[in-house]
Amino acid sequence: MDVLVIGVGGHGQVVADILLAMRAAGDADVNPVGFLDGNPNLQGRVFLGLPVLGQDQDLNAVPHDAVIVAIGDNARRRRLYEHLLRAGEVFANAVHPSAVLAPGVILEPGCMVCARAVVNTGAVILADTILNTGCVVEHHNRVGPHAHVAPGAVLGGECVVGEDALVGIGATILPRVRLGDGCVVGAGAVAVRDVAPGITVVGVPARPR
Known part of the structure; x- marks a missing residue:
């Protein structure tokens, strides 16, 4: 499957590296052919x-079989994903060989799972979501669509991460906490209770900014 990477910024190059690692690990279904930007x-x-x-x-x-929208900004990525979806494009997933996904994890199209990410049993990762380097998505989470779990973030069991939400670098979400659509949990914050849609929370414990 020839895959075009949409976006050649920092995140786009990370995604291309994942696809190359998948091919090197023996995934014959993945052949990155280049970027559009x-x-x-x-x-x-x-x-x-x-x-x-x-x-x-x-x-x-450009001849291709599938695309992946490799843009870190949730809003921009979502707009382009939805445009390409309406145009009938097929979306690839990029899952680094060092990532750990439990059997039965649901990964919808267009997702990016970076190196050493861990996704445990019962998790559902909806379309066009980024699980960045070294993050942990515990059991029975529901994440996305178009969300971004940043490097080193940890989601406890049975969390819900809404559409377009951003969980910042090194943030911790306690079990069963729900993050509303479009909310932001700041880097290093600890969310101990639900976060309303569109709200930014920071600190330990996390409070609205």
């Missing part, structure tokens, strides 16, 4: 051995 100054450049093949509007001119 809206920045015209990047056209023709090569990152991680993969070329920038065009801008977003060049998608139909």
Whole structure:
């Protein structure tokens, strides 16, 4: 399956690296062919051995079987994902070989699971969600769609992370806490109770900013 990576920024290169690692580990279904990016100054450049093949509007001119939207910002990633979904695109998942996913974990299309992430039994990861480096998603969580669990964050058992939510670097979410759509849990914060939609919380324990 030839996969185009949409976005060649820092996160896009991480996702490309994951796809290359999957191929190197023997996943014959994954073949990253290059990037598309809206920045015209990047056209023709090569990152991680993969070329920038065009801008977003060049998608139909580049042969591919699937895409993955590799943009860290939730809102931008969601808009592009939904546009491509309406256009009939197929979405690949990028799951690093060092990530640990329990049997039966549900991973919807377009998700990115980075190196050393752990996803335990009963978890459901909805479309276009990022589980970043070294995060822990405990048992029976429901995460996303279009959410981002940042590096080193830990979600206790039976948590719910809403659409477009961001769990910051090193944050901790206690078991059964619900994070509303579009909320932000700041880096290093500890959420001990539910967080309302659209609210940013910081500190230990986490409180609205």
